[in-house]
Amino acid sequence: MMLLLLLTLDVNFQILRDDSLNPVVRVVYTVNYNELTFISMDSAYISKYRVSLVVFNGKRQVGGVSKVRKFSVDKYETTISAEKTDTGEIQFAFKEKGKFRAIFELWDLNSLRHWSKEKKFDVKDVKNLTLGQINWNRSVSKIFSIDDTISLSLNIFNPRGDSVVLLFTVKNPSGSEFIKEEEFIGKSRFFTYNIDIPASRFSEGEYFADLMIKGYPSGKKSKKSIDFKVQKPFFESRRFIERAREMAYIAKKSFIDSLIKADPDERKKLWERFWNEKDPTPGTEKNEFLEEYYRRVDFANQHFRSPFSPGWRTDRGRVYIKLGPPDSIERHPFDIDSKAYEVWYYYTLGYRLIFVDEYNLGDYTLVNPPREDL
Template sequence: MKKWIRTLLGGFILLLLIAKWSPAQYYGEIEEKFDQLTLHTNPLFNYEIFNFPTPDSNSSRLDIFISVSNALLQFVKQEEGGYVAQFELNITIYEHKKEDVTLYQSFEQRIEEDSYQKTVSRGIRHYYFYSVSLKPRRYKMLLELVDLDTRKSLQWKSQIKLKTFRKANFNFSDIVFYQIDTTDVTPRITLLNVSPEFFQKTPYAHYPQLVTPSLVNQRKLYIIGCYFGIYHEVFVTVPLDSLLLTYEIINSSNRVVYKREIRKKVIERLVVGEFKINKIAFAPGEHLLRITVSGHGKPCRIQKEFFFSPVLTVQNIDDYVDLAIRPLRYVANSKEYRQMLEASEKDKKVLLEAFWAKRDPTPQTPENELREEFYRRVNFANHHFFNPFSNRQGWETDRGRIFIIYGPPDDVERPPVKKRQPLYEIWTYQREDFVRRVIFVFKPEWGEFQLVTME
């Protein structure tokens, strides 16, 4: 154990060695592995339900946005080459109490892939959109995926409450959170029952990267990144030409960290509310989005909880200097680390820049490969190892610490759980100068894995 700890002093050497490999490909492989093992993110089948007003006073619009991972599908190898998966997506909506079928729709789908690796990839996802107008009331919904070759099926059930948008002066739709994808890679969306013209009028046409709740806490969204936006609608029942929308983001200390006011025109009794945050300067952690509409009588309000974790880049480190410094406790000496923590905001930036300048392996180039690799690891840890129970950032966990110091393991294994035995995870590092196994045990009371031994 002591020998392993002493190798921390050479952590930056390991970082540099790994940075000279092919990080994009290597990270892709290890990310796929961690995605397969994750406890609470990136499900193989996911769906989001949104409720919007309609021009018809007797109906309410239900939008269903579905994503299916290749890893869930059964692919069959074709004689002429390639692989094909064929399945049905069935949507059944029942009356809440009577169990009468209000709606049933079935859609056959076919997916083709040119390699086996793609057929088992958790990251390759297919998106489907369905929309229907129903009477405002409670329903039960059954989503079913049926493999057409094996006839095996999987089912997901949900309770739905469609609102009437005529009760108050201002009536809010659901809030759609979306991630702004800076890579310009837009997923292809299959329209199950609507026309392209209808779809273009929805928020999903332009912002398909929906932010989805963590499975362990359906009330809270987990936003990873520095660019996101929200979309909603307000149905107005009183005669108005315009109204005022106020957007506030409130942190866990009940302090407003972001505020924006927008005056919007009322067009055919409807107001479309939307705003984007392209640069976020508030700290990571729990937040509350609060939207207030005013313009006639008592203001109306809606709110939504979310957890924010920024992705650190060279361009935004100055905006998150504290977050950029704190993970350095794993690799910096105590004197340097303490100086950065205790410095003024201005001096922190200077000290952080000097810290990385001293460790730049190629000072003659604009890039600092060591710094980029370090924050790549921090971002990876935050994405895969965050604890939604305690809201601990991924880098703060035991798995995050080991990942940041030693990089991606060469192998990750989670043996099947046996009766009366805890869930555990084994990481294997195979380097030229050492081979190590790191063992973590899942602690339910903590909601995360704890380091128990290094061999």
């Protein structure tokens, strides 16, 4: 039996239309170099992979397309870089309507590692002016550095051939407007309109964009909203301060305070020195200790947040970060004769930890810590 190792990569499915309003499935993907296998050949390192896109209607295959991508780099260090990426796209057009499923696959031909993702979508007749899918042009993420350009494309379905006007508004969570623009954008039956905004127009934070199109003379309207986030470079950002504070279980408070107060260059030096000292495999691209620590932090923030604290600062979050996932969990959320509680078992450590939700607010307290520092 062949063992298939899964790749991780970013993928963006886009459901478009051609000039005749027939559907086109377009996939934009990005894969990190360190996820691919490179073969040394004639003083270069060669990567070779195949991508495919297949569309199904139920169990029936409508059709598909595939292609092979081959490229080379000069240095071995580049082949294991988590920063370097290869980006490509593949698309398939067809002439049916109904419910469909598109499957995108990437096969690393040097290792047979494999990645697959699918998207379900409907294709219907378009009778009125419609704002279709909104796509990020330069990223599959909605997080942008303050030095980036926020670039998105709008798919406009305009079967009546109206003159189309776009009203574009960007607000922050409190409702303050940063951008409000209105302009004529076209009158074809189907067209794509691109919007490019320097991220430097925004301060660091979350934003919401409202987009509405209106057709003349029909008066038909269609609107959608999207959200995005703008961040400063890591060592200048709020995210860095959050990450520094989350080091509380492995670093002294005095060090964390000095890290936060330092300028960006000094922050970088202190950060790298701290994590390099804990790296179990120095000299390699990855720092497994750092990655595992923040994996636990992120899990805690996602699953153990309380009304009073982020997940990493709760008792369950602290235990999870320090000890890792328990071997077993007993959950008792609705026992008649007791408050909600959980029992976590760490068999190899001999720990049976009880967390009680004292006030029925989702804030679980550890009532039997086995040692002082836990």
